[in-house]
Amino acid sequence: MNIVETPLPGIGVRRELTLTTGRRVGVVTHRDGQTELIVSRLDDPDACAASIPLSADESAALGGLLGGTKLIAQLSAEQKDLPGVSTQQFLVHDSARFAGGTLGDTQMRTHTGASVVAILRQGSVIASPRPDQLLLSGDVVVIVGTDSGLAAAADILQSK
């Protein structure tokens, strides 16, 4: 993947990559640390359809969501030979009962048979979390299980 870095004198730096569809997607980092997400236009690839200012928390959260994609793809590929087992990710909402509690508190494995294989937080991956791992609001929890197990796991994580 080729990331192109362009200095913007007096403003900051632009880092972008050109997708296989020809669109440019990237980030403008201002000197004062402010970040903008940019997406190029379809009809005019020189111009931008959007440039969206992001706060530090917002960009970390967005990075987390995107960073998980690859992990999910790998897990799904590994489970291809196990019929009936799949991977899904769930967001821990502010209002969720277990936000602020530990993974062990949810007793997910006991009740659903599904297991948490990773937690995505602020752009980083917490792999194979232990039962004493804290769950925070905004975390994305990656769970492997059967369809019914996953549905039950979703109920637990979304319970208020």
Add this chain to the structure above:
Amino acid sequence: MNDTTLSLIQLGIVFFGLGVLGRLAGMIGMSPVPLYLLGGLAFGHGGLIDFGGIEDFGHIASEIGVVLLLLMLGLEYTANELVTGLKQSWLAGVVDLVLNMAPGAAVALLLGWGPVGALVMAGVTYISSSGIIAKVLSDLGRLGNRETPVILSILVIEDLAMAAYLPVLTAVLSGVSIAGGLTAVGVALAVVTVVLVLALKFGHLVSAIIDSPDRETFLLKLLGAALLIAGLASAMQVSAAVGAFLLGIAISGATANNATRVLEPLRDLFAAMFFVVFGLNTDPASIPPVLGFALLLAAVTSVTKIATGWWAASRQGIRRLGRARAGAALIARGEFSIVIAGLAVAAGSVPKDLAALATTYVLIMAVFGPIAARYVEPLVTLFQREPVPAL
């Protein structure tokens, strides 16, 4: 009422009035510079109200305003960016210089202002307003556009060109011969090169001397150093503005960022005063006779800036719409055109009409530039939608 009381009241009215004008400009998304100039015209000799009481303060405040404008211009780009910009876009810089200096010089010669007037007007029509343009690009969400680095690199070169132009202008304004002017060019180029090298190699040292963990002492050291260097440069006939500009280039990294943050409000205050004083010293009655020339210059130099941007963008493989955007973005002239005209007027070696022409020209360009940048896209698309004649 004694003099001080009167000055305080007049100064209060001027600043408050400028604040209201600036807010008005902000609400309709335009640069406050033209409104400050209009404010100065209204308050000055021959204007609506004659404000003689602020002349003493206005004089020194506007000098400080110029020093701060140039210091912040120097801070805007790192020495690294300047050198890279020079290497990558020097040709675009030359095209920009030739195309946009020529109309100003031609009109000055036409009006019989001689070579000095021509040099001044060449500078006025050459220099785009990096302040207005950076804000417009950011407001229109164009920082991600492919043509944006092209626009910015032209601004960087103009910035460097100023470092060579200002000492020459100062030398010529003080009445030296052509040979003296050439010596000034040589000295200026040598000094700029030395400062660039120093800034690249020892920028952290300059920064370390100026830097301070405490905001207050940092501000005092920074302002002190700027005025000191500006004064010394002025004493050496190199122009105070250039001294401040070079100090700005030499300060680098985190110190430069902090310096920008600390100086911004001061710059806004003193620069506003500079624009007002420039307006104050321009007689509104002298504007109508030069209005025709100002409009002509505005039209011609809009076209030449569009041509510059179009050509520079096309060299980077940017499509027609992007080329048009690059050209239109460069149209805005502003603070530095007034700085140049201000230096000339202060030296007293150009006719009074020059101030009127420069004021009128900048009033037009500072307002028209951002409008052109905003509406160039729909305009070009409109033309492209027209049926192409079959060949």
